[in-house]
Amino acid sequence: MIAGYGLGGSTVALFGRVGGGIYTKAADVGSDLAGKVVQGLDEDDVKNPGVIADNVGDNVGDIAGMGADLFGSLAEATCAALVVGATSDALVNTPDAIYFPLMVTAVGIVVSFFTSFFATNFTRVTMDNVETTVKWQLIISTILMSGALVPLILILPEKFTVGEGAQMIECIPWKAYACVACGLWSGFIIGWVTEIYTSNAYSPVQELAEACRMGAAPNIILGLALGYMSNIIPILCIAVTIYVSFTFASMYGIALSALGMLGCLPIALAIDGYGPISDNAGGIAEMAGLEEEVRRKTDKLDAAGNTTAAIGKGFAIGSACLVGLALFGAFVTRTHINIVNIL
Numbered sequence: 001m002i003a004g005y006g007l008g009g010s011t012v013a014l015f016g017r018v019g020g021g022i023y024t025k026a027a028d029v030g031s032d033l034a035g036k037v038v039q040g041l042d043e044d045d046v047k048n049p050g051v052i053a054d055n056v057g058d059n060v061g062d063i064a065g066m067g068a069d070l071f072g073s074l075a076e077a078t079c080a081a082l083v084v085g086a087t088s089d090a091l092v093n094t095p096d097a098i099y100f101p102l103m104v105t106a107v108g109i110v111v112s113f114f115t116s117f118f119a120t121n122f123t124r125v126t127m128d129n130v131e132t133t134v135k136w137q138l139i140i141s142t143i144l145m146s147g148a149l150v151p152l153i154l155i156l157p158e159k160f161t162v163g164e165g166a167q168m169i170e171c172i173p174w175k176a177y178a179c180v181a182c183g184l185w186s187g188f189i190i191g192w193v194t195e196i197y198t199s200n201a202y203s204p205v206q207e208l209a210e211a212c213r214m215g216a217a218p219n220i221i222l223g224l225a226l227g228y229m230s231n232i233i234p235i236l237c238i239a240v241t242i243y244v245s246f247t248f249a250s251m252y253g254i255a256l257s258a259l260g261m262l263g264c265l266p267i268a269l270a271i272d273g274y275g276p277i278s279d280n281a282g283g284i285a286e287m288a289g290l291e292e293e294v295r296r297k298t299d300k301l302d303a304a305g306n307t308t309a310a311i312g313k314g315f316a317i318g319s320a321c322l323v324g325l326a327l328f329g330a331f332v333t334r335t336h337i338n339i340v341n342i343l
Contacts, residue, residue, distance in 0.1 A: 002079045006327070009068075009075035016068030017061075024057030024065075046287040055283050058276035066272050066312055073319040074262045078102065080326035081255035084333050088252075090160035097156050104180060104259045107148045112266035115141040127297060130304040131199055134271055134311070135192070141264040142188040146181055149263075153177045162252040171249040179245040179253035183260030183322065186237040187268075187315055194314040197230040199307045204230075234314065238321050251329025258322035261315065272312025275305030 031050030035042050042048065081101035091097045118140050119125075125133050153173035161170050196202045200209075204226050211218045241261075245253035262268075282298035 002082055003330075006072075006076040006079035009072040013065075013068040013072030017065040020057075020061040020065035022061075024054075024061030027053035027057035030054075042286065046289075051283055051287060055280045058279050062276040062309055063273050066316065067269055069316050070262065070265055070269060070312075070319070073258070073316065073323045074105065074265055076323045076327055077255055077258035077262060077319070078105065080323065080330040081252060081259060083330040084162060084250075084252045084255060084326075087333055088160050088162050090157045091162075094155075094157045094160075097160075100152070100156060100176070101256065101259055103152055103155070104149065104256070104263060105265075107152060108145060108263035108265060111141055111144045111148055112264050114144060115264070115267055116270070127300055130301065131195065131201060131307055134274070134304075134308050135195060137267055137271060138188055138191050138311075141267045142184055145184055145260075145263050149177060149180055162250050169248070169250045171252070175248035176253070176256060179249050179256040180260035180263070182241045182244050183257030184263055186241045186257075187261035187264075187318060189237050190234045190314040190318045191268075191271075191311045193230065193233045194311045195307055197226060198310040200303055234318060238318060241322065242325065251326060251333055254322060254329060255326035258319055258326050261319045261322060268312055268315045271308045272315075275302075275307075275309030275312075278302045278305035 027050060031048060031054040034048050034050050035045065038048075045051070078101050082098070085091045085098055085101070091100075096103075115137055119133060119137050123129075123133055123136070153176060156173040156176060159170060159172055161168055197204050199205060208219065208222055208226060211222045241257050242254060245257040247253075249256065278298065278301040282295065282302050285294045285298050
């Protein structure tokens with residue numbers, strides 16, 4: 001039944017992410033083409049019928065789709081951790097220990113609440129510090145989550161074994177904490193690297209903008225190069241997380257690391273939702289015929305929103321990698337298949 005719950009979340013995520021993503025890009029490109037082909041018709045002109053489709057598409061693809069995607073990852077990581085954890089007699093026989101993955105998510109909800117309180121009450125957000133505020137949201141949530149998880153490991157038994165056959169490993173609570181912390185800090189690093197490669201405040205985007213002066217070809221080539229380079233650190237983070245988690249707690253540790261990366265999911269969704277909201281605000285300002293100063297401000301917010309949306313995508317793909325491995329581990333653990341024999 002637990003595995004079926006995760007499958008249901010993935011099914012909804014498939015339609016929301018793929019269908020919504022294709023719709024929003026088709027509407028966006030259609031609106032842009034109409035504005036470029038028809039003389040006197042701007043991209044966000046009220047007479048452009050593609051504008052409404054573009055605004056709706058932002059909600060469908062970037063908010064509903066991303067929400068379904070991350071929910072699917074969270075549900076599957078939780079299911080994998082529960083399934084693998086159920087093979088440990090010590091976890092099953094210790095009161096509440098089997099629910100440790102669910103408690104990690106519960107702690108993340110509380111931490112996200114306090115993080116949003118810090119962002120709205122202890123800082124003053126201006127046009128120039130939007131991206132800085134977002135970065136501090138990631139930092140604060142990661143630090144608070146790291147501390148809040150320490151008392152939680154008291155519910156785990158002093159020693160417990162996880163895994164099957166050659167993958168059976170004896171684990172202690174602090175190793176389980178290390179697995180969650182690895183995923184948590186890997187998610188932070190992935191988000192931080194994503195900001196560096198997508199924000200106009202850093203050299204990669206500035207160099208790409210400068211390449212536009214030399215023509216389309218250098219712009220495309222440098223853009224591809226930056227895209228490939230931006231994957232190096234996230235891949236290393238995921239590789240280190242998988243190695244440490246599997247060494248400490250077998251497949252149970254990998255599922256916990258996926259939960260750690262998604263521990264502050266409300267903050268990740270809030271950061272991701274900022275992009276389409278600011279984009280829609282610019283479209284509404286254009287259609288309403290507001291003064292040029294309003295449009296200039298919304299364009300600046302939209303530029304910051306593109307960075308925040310990319311941060312959410314980094315969390316989504318990083319957690320999906322760990323969740324896919326955790327689900328495979330849950331399958332081979334429950335079916336008593338020796339991974340060494342498969343390899």
